[in-house]
Amino acid sequence: MVTSRNARSTTLALATAVVALTAAALPFQASAAPSGSRAALPAVTAHAETPALHDDEAGGDADADDPAIWRDAADPERSLVVATAKQGGLRVYDLAAREVQSVPAPAAPGPGHAPGRFNNVDLVHGLRLSSGRADLAVTSDRGGDRLRFYRIDGSRASRPLTDVTDPAVPPVFSSSQDEIDEQRTAYGLATWTDKATGRSYALVSRRERTTVALLEIVPGAGGKVSYRKVRSLDLPADFRLPNGTSWSPCGEPGELPQVEGMMVDPANGMLYAGQEDVGIWRMRADLTGTPKLVDKVREYGVPGTYDEETEECVAGADPGYGGTRLTADVEGLTLLTEADGDGHLLASSQGDDTFAAYDRELSDDNEYEGGFRVSAASAALDGSEECDGAAALAAPLGRAYPRGLLVVQDGHDAPGEGERPSTNFKFVDLGEVLEAVDD
Structure with missing residues (x-):
């Protein structure tokens, strides 16, 4: 999702629905005082970047969004980055950030219906x-x-990717094509394999709603793959503030505060989910138990009024209930693992172009451990702004990335081309990131 910051604030919603949880029941520890401005955070630079993606002149949406890193165990130098390009489908890149395959998104099922749009x-x-x-x-x-x-x-x-989707896969949330066309559909995504059973799952959030669904991935005949829904969970849409008032993130009427960035820690089976204008939730990946809000965005609790004419939210006075590390939206979540098994949960703080790292240990209650920004390496290789998605792999990837790789989306690739959005992915040495966080 690549929009202006003001436009992003309109995509989250006024609470109009009953939810399964209340904020009063959710434990939260206030963050420490901020360590300084964005400029005070250490900077790392990208070693490579992919070709820019653009909306085409016919209005097709081919923006970069979310990456994943696949390691070739037989030859790590041939490892790949698979990334979404929305209506542009999938792009596959080698470790030099060169495109090796483009996979189109599915065509619309008929006139007047929505075409495929790959999100995460x-x-x-x-x-x-x-x-x-x-x-x-x-x-x-x-x-x-x-x-x-x-x-x-x-x-x-x-052509490293081959489509093995069962043609009969069902909609995740919708009951009809008309409902699909309303686009309150599958949005954020994280996969998870249960160590106890060996079964694999996908956790999927719903656009403009607070719902997260657990789907079991099911092999079918002929090498095809489908899924079945196990259960779902609704996060809160409104929150009780310390002054006794109720607050909801401002947004277009009828929309609820959605989740996009998600990640499962394989060591303990915990799901981390970024509710974009609220903060980061931690919960069991099987969606049982009670979610916990482990950090909030700075804008948490700030009242806002949606202006129909400008299609923007007008913010009121900040009551001071928000966090100090994240500026809305909370976006791409990933895991930075170190050689000794320690590691960090990494979150994109999209509103101020930084990244925040938290301890993965539950005993430390995911304590904040530092942050960084991805800055320009040269006039030709810029940094990352308004980052939507991120992926890290802590394993040797040949000569280019012997300590592993972090891939982050850049929502404003420079130089851009006039009014056309210009986005891409930056490749960053994971060792340099860990050094920045550990400092």
């Missing part, structure tokens, strides 16, 4: 299919309210 992507490793074990790229198709699956074969240098 994640990976499943070693899924047992009827055709043998396979690694899969899984993407949320917001346009069709479905998940789609692509088998990864690194030996096919120019």
Whole structure:
């Protein structure tokens, strides 16, 4: 999702629905005082960037959004980055950030209906299919309210992805094509394999709603892949503030505060979900138990009034109930793992172009451990602004990234081309990121 900051504030909603939880029941520890301005955070620079993606002249949406990193165990130098380009489908890049494959999104099912629109992507490793074990790229198709699956074969240098989606996969949230066309559909995505059972799952959020659904990924005949819904959970849409008032993030009437960025820590089976204008939630990946809000955005509790004429929210006085590390939106979440097994939950603070890192240990209650920004390496290689998605892999990836790789979306690739959005992905040495966070 690439919009202006003012426009982003309009995409989150006034609370108009009953939700399963109340904010009064949710524990929260206030963050420490901020360590300084954005400029005070350490900076890292990208080593490479992908070609820019643009909206085409016919109005097609081909913006960069969310990446995932696949490691070729036989030859790490042939590892790949799989990324979403919205209506542009998927792009596959090598470690030099060169495009090696473009996979189109599905066409509209008929006149007047929405075409495919890929939002987020994640990976499943070693899924047992009827055709043998396979690694899969899984993407949320917001346009069709479905998940789609692509088998990864690194030996096919120019076409490593093959679509293995069962043609009969059902909509995730909608009951009809008319409801799909309203586009309150599959949005954020994280995959998870339960160590106890070996079963693989996808956690999927719903656009303009607070719902997160758990789907079991199911192998089918002929090497195809489908899914079945296990359960869902609704996060709050309104919150009780310390002064006794109720608050909801401002947005267009009828929309609720959605979740997009999500990540599951495989060490403990905990899901982290970024509710964009609220903060970061932690909950069991099987969606049982009670979610906990582990950090808030700075704008939490700020009243706002939606202006129909300008289609923007007018903010009131800040009552001071928000956090100090994240500026809305909370976006791409990923895990930075270190060699000793320690690591950090990384979140994109989209509103101030920074990244915040939290301890992954539950005993430390996901304590904030530092932040950084991705700044320009040169006049030709800029940094990352308004980052939507991020992915990290802490494993050797050949000579270019011996300590691992962080890939982040850049919502304003420079130089841009006039009024056309210009977006891409930056490749950053993970070792440099860990050094910045640990400092």
